[in-house]
Amino acid sequence: MIIFDYMEKYDYEQLVFCHDETSGLKAIICIHDTTLGPALGGTRMWTYDSEADAIEDALRLGRGMTYKNAAAGLNLGGGKTVVIGDPKKDKSEELFRSLGRFIQGLNGRYITAEDVGTTVEDMDIIHEETRFVTGVSPAFGSSGNPSPVTAYGVYRGMKAAAKVAFGDDSLKNRVIAIQGVGHVAYSLCKHLHDEGAKIIVTDINKENVDCAVQEFGAEAVHPEEIYDVECDIFSPCALGAIINDETINRLKCKVVAGSANNQLKEERHGDLLEEKGIVYAPDYVINAGGVINVADELLGYNRERAMKKVEGIYGNILKVFEIAKRDGIPSYLAADRMAEERIEKIRKTRSNFLQNERSLINFNLK
Ligand SMILES: NC(=O)c1ccc[n+]([C@@H]2O[C@H](COP(=O)([O-])OP(=O)(O)OC[C@H]3O[C@@H](n4cnc5c(N)ncnc54)[C@H](O)[C@@H]3O)[C@@H](O)[C@H]2O)c1
Numbered sequence: 001m002i003i004f005d006y007m008e009k010y011d012y013e014q015l016v017f018c019h020d021e022t023s024g025l026k027a028i029i030c031i032h033d034t035t036l037g038p039a040l041g042g043t044r045m046w047t048y049d050s051e052a053d054a055i056e057d058a059l060r061l062g063r064g065m066t067y068k069n070a071a072a073g074l075n076l077g078g079g080k081t082v083v084i085g086d087p088k089k090d091k092s093e094e095l096f097r098s099l100g101r102f103i104q105g106l107n108g109r110y111i112t113a114e115d116v117g118t119t120v121e122d123m124d125i126i127h128e129e130t131r132f133v134t135g136v137s138p139a140f141g142s143s144g145n146p147s148p149v150t151a152y153g154v155y156r157g158m159k160a161a162a163k164v165a166f167g168d169d170s171l172k173n174r175v176i177a178i179q180g181v182g183h184v185a186y187s188l189c190k191h192l193h194d195e196g197a198k199i200i201v202t203d204i205n206k207e208n209v210d211c212a213v214q215e216f217g218a219e220a221v222h223p224e225e226i227y228d229v230e231c232d233i234f235s236p237c238a239l240g241a242i243i244n245d246e247t248i249n250r251l252k253c254k255v256v257a258g259s260a261n262n263q264l265k266e267e268r269h270g271d272l273l274e275e276k277g278i279v280y281a282p283d284y285v286i287n288a289g290g291v292i293n294v295a296d297e298l299l300g301y302n303r304e305r306a307m308k309k310v311e312g313i314y315g316n317i318l319k320v321f322e323i324a325k326r327d328g329i330p331s332y333l334a335a336d337r338m339a340e341e342r343i344e345k346i347r348k349t350r351s352n353f354l355q356n357e358r359s360l361i362n363f364n365l366k
């Protein structure tokens with residue numbers, strides 16, 4: 001990959017390579033766009049096959065956060081960190097403190113939180129070195145693990161998508177097939193079970209499946225069978241790129257609505273879902289509950305205020321489909337348009353000179 005060509009193509013601001021010999025830290029911090037505010041996005045720890053893969057992931061995920069934060073109505077730009085390493089073997093206090101110092105060095109242009117491979121405990125260590133971290137333990141006045149809140153947002157967005165597809169947002173007796181029943185989907189199952197939905201789950205981790213079967217009366221299927229099950233809603237809550245040429249013609253659902261990031265392998269798969277008459281709830285709109293919740297820490301965490309905003313994911317999904325109808329485009333493009341329109345409007349609104357610009361973020365509270 002020619003890095004500057006890629007950065008120019010998608011208008012990236014900054015890419016930071018972090019190395020620390022003592023801790024073995026090798027990390028990449030991507031800041032995509034800070035028009036709306038400092039870039040907020042999680043830290044992913046993963047065993048990448050190559051450095052090129054890690055750079056590409058940081059770039060792709062950082063840009064995704066710009067769209068997610070903008071569409072969620074947050075005063076935040078988008079960024080992400082990737083740490084090259086095995087989260088099961090390579091974590092240490094010195095590694096996360098070292099990362100915290102690099103983040104502190106960016107002086108608030110980038111704020112981190114949890115992502116795949118990192119936990120509240122890791123954020124607590126980063127917090128030793130920088131205040132530009134969220135998703136820290138409630139003991140610090142912070143919001144803690146974002147997953148249950150992400151799940152609540154997905155539940156709200158799923159109801160909105162059901163309203164678009166079926167004209168009724170009730171999930172009672174709806175058959176919902178969930179791929180991956182980890183942190184987010186476990187909490188999602190609770191909401192669905194409480195509303196009387198029929199749940200089908202799969203996971204490569206048998207313990208997670210057993211738990212969903214016992215606690216929520218879910219039916220279990222083999223991971224490869226999940227694409228073929230007859231259902232109302234298919235909910236991808238494991239991996240990205242699962243809507244692809246191999247899976248798309250197998251889907252027997254009316255709605256795709258789940259927490260996984262980057263569900264469409266390529267944009268054209270969003271067009272194909274539209275052609276098949278499947279209502280697709282764009283991933284970064286429906287899964288924004290976690291970032292909405294951690295972002296509230298920057299104002300002085302107030303759970304009630306944060307949850308009210310997460311409830312709003314219902315309305316955000318409906319708005320996406322209004323734009324899709326207005327402009328005659330598929331929902332994934334409508335979501336992009338919604339985010340881009342907001343960024344452009346705020347860019348213009350804030351372009352005049354102000355002697356004392358008001359900061360929308362209060363870092364001193366942490
Ligand atoms: N945690 C959050 O707050 C949050 C916020 C936004 C987006 N997301 C996204 O939602 C998804 C789930 O996040 P999570 O925090 O629950 O992660 P998790 O790791 O706790 O859960 C993922 C689950 O998927 C399972 N899985 C992996 N590969 C699979 C496969 N091929 N088939 C079936 N199951 C498989 C794993 O065993 C695991 O149980 C991820 O894509 C993540 O990026 C999470």
Ligand SMILES: CC(C)C[C@H](N)C(=O)O
Nearest residue numbers: 042113114115146290291
């Ligand atoms: C800030 C984090 C809670 C973000 C989360 N990992 C996401 O992808 O939305």
